[in-house]
Amino acid sequence: MIDQRLAQPVSAGVVSALVGFTSSFVILLSGFAAVGADPGQASSGLLAAAVTMGLGSIVLSRWTRTPITTAWSTPGAALLVTTGTVDGGWPAAVGAFLVTGMLILFTGILPQLGELIARIPTAVAQAMLAGVLLKLCLGPVTGLTESPLAVAPVILVWLLGVRFAPRWAVPLAFLAAAVVIGVHVLIGGVTTGSVSLVPHVEFTAPVFTLAGITGIALPLFLVTMAAQNVPGVAVMKGLGYEVPWRRSMVVTGVGTLVGAPAGSHAINLAAISAALAAGPEAGPDRCRRWIAAQTSGIVLVLLGVASSAFGALVALAPTGVVAAVAGLALLGTLAASLQAALHEPADRLPAIAAFVTAASGVAIAGVSAAFWALAVGLVVRWVLRTGRA
Structure with missing residues (x-):
């Protein structure tokens, strides 16, 4: 007979890993491809991201005996989609991932850097994120116009999931997309000969460019x-x-640095999926919930090993399906970002300025719109507040 004290945290950890992975891996693959990765490099990046975030959960939860879980940066992957290829291509993106890892690590080592980040107004930061997400969240709409018969079932399953099983809405949408892709392959004469299911890691020598550092x-x-x-x-x-x-910053910073040469962009503390491993679902004994985080980490490592299969599935998808799944996965994040951006009346104008700048997607002097969005929001906020009591 299975010990219920062990069964609950283990099952919660499995759910946390499955929801976290299936809800957003499509966004990672899209982001890597957008900044210049070929299918093999993108698959390698997904493997590295899953393995490093799984190891991060294992290390932190065992080190602290608390149910701390780590995740890949889904908003960061969305940012890559809107940024596109910078000068230097994929090697420059890998160089940027390494710089990101160093900055995360320094945030843990240098308290002053953490304090500086904390001073960025929440409204401006969230507005920048919302602007980045907007284009991606249009995916279900544009997908319906491109492939209505393929995308409509995915949206319908997602909607039913939101109504009856909100936690599983996006994974169910992905499952529906997998069925659609399978039907597409079977009746459409799509060739699968060039698709590899063997897990592999492709290391890329980093290139450090100004465009990569400022734009990514x-x-x-x-x-x-x-x-x-x-x-x-x-x-x-x-x-x-x-x-x-x-x-936490040291572990996630080191994890980002280790994964970057293989194509992973960033890992961080989990937010939404954190509640699955640390909440009541992980059992009544709070002292044993760290087992859920351990389990989640182990399952994520295993999912990472199977990442080539997920990449192959995405590669075979009909037009619009991948974008639709990614957009559905980000709708909740977009709603939360807009709410946070517009919460304070005094910061609404700077937030809107940052939002429209990021949503424009316009890169100036090789620097991405996200960077300029933050700059514009801070400048507008400074102008409006200067001289006021």
């Missing part, structure tokens, strides 16, 4: 901190757990 590294770091690490700490605090900030 800095916005990726800021988005990861504002949209993942800070909310992750808040979620855990709401569940009664104090997250050791410095240790």
Whole structure:
């Protein structure tokens, strides 16, 4: 007979890993491809991201004996989609990922850097994120116009999931997309000969360019901190757990550095999926919930090993299906970002300025719109507040 004290945290950890992975891996593959990765490099990046975030959960939960879980930066991957290829291509993107890892690590080592990040107004940071997400969240709409018969079932399953099983809405949408892809392959004469299911890692020699640092590294770091690490700490605090900030930043910074040469962009504290491993679903004994985080980490490593199969599935998808799944996965994040951006009346105009700048997608002097969105929001906020009591 299975010990219920063990069964509950283990099952919660499995659910946390499955929901976290299937809800957003499509966004990672799209982001890697957007900044210049070929299918093999994108698959390698997905493997590295899953394995490093799984190891991060294992290390932090065992080190602290609390149910701390780590995740890949989903908003960061969305940022990559809107950024596109920078000067230097994929090697420059890998160089930017390494810089991001160093910045995360320095945040844990240098308290002053963490304090500087904390001073960025929440409204401006969240507005920048919302602007980045807007284009991606149009995916279900544009997908319906491109492939209505393929995309409509995915949206319908997602909608039913939101109504009856909100936690599983996006994974169910992905499952529906997998069925659609299978039918597409069977009746459409799609060839699968060039698709590899063997897990592999492709290392890329990094190239450090100004465009990569300003267009990818800095916005990726800021988005990861504002949209993942800070909310992750808040979620855990709401569940009664104090997250050791410095240790968490060191572990996720090192994890990002280790995964970057293989194509991973960033790992961070989990936010939404954190509640699955640290909440009541992980059992009544709070002292044993760290087992859920351990389990989640182990399952994520296993999913990472199977990442080539997920990449192959995406590669075979009909037009519009991948974009639709990615858009559905990000709708909740977009809603939360807009709510946070517009919460304070005094910051609404700077937030809107940052939002429209990021949503424009216009790169100036090789620097991505996300960077300029943050700059515009801060300037507008400074102008409006200067001279006021």
